[in-house]
Amino acid sequence: MAVYRVKVATGDVLQAGTSNSISITLVGSRGESRRKNVSAVFLPGMEKELSVRCDRDLGPIVLVRLHKWRLFLEDAWFCRDVRVTAPDGTLYRFPCHQWLEGVITLEVREGSGKKLADDDLEILKEHRRKELEARQEAYQWKTFAEGWPRCLNVGSIHELDSNVQFSCVRATNFTGVLVFQGASHLLAGFLLRRTSWKSLDEMRSIFSRTRGRDIVPDYVARRWREDDFFGYQFLNGNNPIVLQRCAALPPKFPVTPAMVAPFLGGGTHLAKEMEEGRVFLVDYEVLEGIPSGTIHGRQQHVAAPLCLLHQGADGLLRPIAIQLSQTPGPASPIFLPSDGEWDWLLAKTWVRNADFYSHQLLTHLLRTHLFAEVFAVATLRHLPSCHPLFKLLVPHFHFTLHINTLARSVLINPGGIIDKASGVTYEGLLLIVRRGLAGVTYASLCLPEDIARRGLRRLPNHHYRDDGLKLWDAIASFVGGIVDFYYGEDAGVSGDAELQAWVMDIFTHGFLGRASSGVPSSLQTAAELKKFLTMVMFTCSVQHAAVNNGQYDLGAFMPNAPSSMRHPPPREKGKAFLQHFLDTVPEVDTTANILVALILLSSRLKDVRPLGQYPEERFTEAEPRRLVRAFQARLEEIRELIEERNRWAEPRYGYLNPRETENSVSI
Numbered sequence: 001m002a003v004y005r006v007k008v009a010t011g012d013v014l015q016a017g018t019s020n021s022i023s024i025t026l027v028g029s030r031g032e033s034r035r036k037n038v039s040a041v042f043l044p045g046m047e048k049e050l051s052v053r054c055d056r057d058l059g060p061i062v063l064v065r066l067h068k069w070r071l072f073l074e075d076a077w078f079c080r081d082v083r084v085t086a087p088d089g090t091l092y093r094f095p096c097h098q099w100l101e102g103v104i105t106l107e108v109r110e111g112s113g114k115k116l117a118d119d120d121l122e123i124l125k126e127h128r129r130k131e132l133e134a135r136q137e138a139y140q141w142k143t144f145a146e147g148w149p150r151c152l153n154v155g156s157i158h159e160l161d162s163n164v165q166f167s168c169v170r171a172t173n174f175t176g177v178l179v180f181q182g183a184s185h186l187l188a189g190f191l192l193r194r195t196s197w198k199s200l201d202e203m204r205s206i207f208s209r210t211r212g213r214d215i216v217p218d219y220v221a222r223r224w225r226e227d228d229f230f231g232y233q234f235l236n237g238n239n240p241i242v243l244q245r246c247a248a249l250p251p252k253f254p255v256t257p258a259m260v261a262p263f264l265g266g267g268t269h270l271a272k273e274m275e276e277g278r279v280f281l282v283d284y285e286v287l288e289g290i291p292s293g294t295i296h297g298r299q300q301h302v303a304a305p306l307c308l309l310h311q312g313a314d315g316l317l318r319p320i321a322i323q324l325s326q327t328p329g330p331a332s333p334i335f336l337p338s339d340g341e342w343d344w345l346l347a348k349t350w351v352r353n354a355d356f357y358s359h360q361l362l363t364h365l366l367r368t369h370l371f372a373e374v375f376a377v378a379t380l381r382h383l384p385s386c387h388p389l390f391k392l393l394v395p396h397f398h399f400t401l402h403i404n405t406l407a408r409s410v411l412i413n414p415g416g417i418i419d420k421a422s423g424v425t426y427e428g429l430l431l432i433v434r435r436g437l438a439g440v441t442y443a444s445l446c447l448p449e450d451i452a453r454r455g456l457r458r459l460p461n462h463h464y465r466d467d468g469l470k471l472w473d474a475i476a477s478f479v480g481g482i483v484d485f486y487y488g489e490d491a492g493v494s495g496d497a498e499l500q501a502w503v504m505d506i507f508t509h510g511f512l513g514r515a516s517s518g519v520p521s522s523l524q525t526a527a528e529l530k531k532f533l534t535m536v537m538f539t540c541s542v543q544h545a546a547v548n549n550g551q552y553d554l555g556a557f558m559p560n561a562p563s564s565m566r567h568p569p570p571r572e573k574g575k576a577f578l579q580h581f582l583d584t585v586p587e588v589d590t591t592a593n594i595l596v597a598l599i600l601l602s603s604r605l606k607d608v609r610p611l612g613q614y615p616e617e618r619f620t621e622a623e624p625r626r627l628v629r630a631f632q633a634r635l636e637e638i639r640e641l642i643e644e645r646n647r648w649a650e651p652r653y654g655y656l657n658p659r660e661t662e663n664s665v666s667i
Ligand code: FE2
Pocket: 364, 369, 544, 548, 601, 665, 667
């Protein structure tokens, strides 16, 4: 007689408990137990203990079967884990973290991370094969738009399957609709006004309606006109990936040394400043020729500006020349800080408008949300739950499929917020993302290379870079430890067929098989794998936080991030004045529509999981658990460094504080 002590735990998420009946079978390498009732009525967080008696020793316990059936009403159950203590005292842990719905038998493997080559028992090989078959049936690719990364093949959040191995949807009870309704209610008066704002001051009144403590929008409203703050946002704003060192001016931007000499400080000239790395360029070429739409029947306008910036002797970055088109000439003057106040302010505002599209559609949507979804779907399709990289990565996809499905329903769909309240048409939106994907490189997704490539290593006050690199290194160190533990030699990497299928799926469906992107289609060495995993985790967590978390802060005061322009770009100087400015930037209702979206995109949801926090323990071995703790300790050190820096920084940069940085793209 062998007696096994069994503990079955229900998750502590909302509605995790069940009144349906649950039973369990233990499966060992030498046989299996009879099915044993665990008992009915589980409550969230509850743990049930029972004994399972067998005629003989089952050998090492390799999996458990959980059976759920119902007598009357269906009541889904979220199982956290099962622990089995064998007669010899050995503890086996079975992390589950899954919903069981309907009448179902779910097989849960013992928690040690296992690659395909690590499995020798036929029953385990069969388990991983069947799990992947089911996942590939449930999670299929879909083309949302030609030239876009592919996405999950569901039409709405209601089609998201909470039963096949992976879902956090039920756990959160969030639809986004409530936030929309609440924000829309608060802004009701503004949403009906189809007129220009009466004054710049009046624009402040809108965000005082929506939140109690709007310190940053108020700061922005005070400083948005200043060249320092305009330059600052290219380093630490919502779109910190478009600035690059300018060693030579492109012919399409014929700035002369004489034009900018007054803004460089004494005793120097443009060529010297460029040679010494203090001149920078932002080029919104991706917007050239994008079709602009109408709002309330009125034609809107899109420009593709170029902006030259200079790092002054005080270390601050300031714009020194702006051209509002890609075609130089008399109809596209180069605006300078010495121009009339409204000419210069309007030129900068056109750049901010171009930055709105560049940020929202490329930096935010494409390069974090859509890529995160690609990583998530490929992971579900190719890595079984027992795979160490599934355990590593799956917390970094928490809620991503849900939020992206929601975005496709209300934000980027025809008639959605971007279509309705920005200057580009739906076709324009599709084209911008298509062009953006065609230009994405692997190097640009890897922060250390991206910073080097853009020539930004030495710029002072670049908090996005400084915080981001610390976090990149912390993730790389954690990931490196995991890869060393599970893979060891390079041969383990190149020979892992599941891993190779995963990378190929990302290359094929995420980057559309474009080799010139530099994105790998296979991984041959442990070093290559570590870098790729670091990029995936960083993109889903840190990069998204950097480009997501400040959207309300920096966008609530509309002239700092106008979503549309109602007059064409100026073709000559001296024609801009206050009323023209007010009649160019979005009218009141468009401003309010965008603000509703910003409130949604900046809201904190329930069940927030900060970077490095893994409430669902999936690793059971000592070493990966130690690595998790070391990662958390390093994140805590980084948090202290950031908070210390922020005591003196003005404005504070907290978007990459690990406590504010979520594990995944979840909003
Ligand atoms: Fe986001």
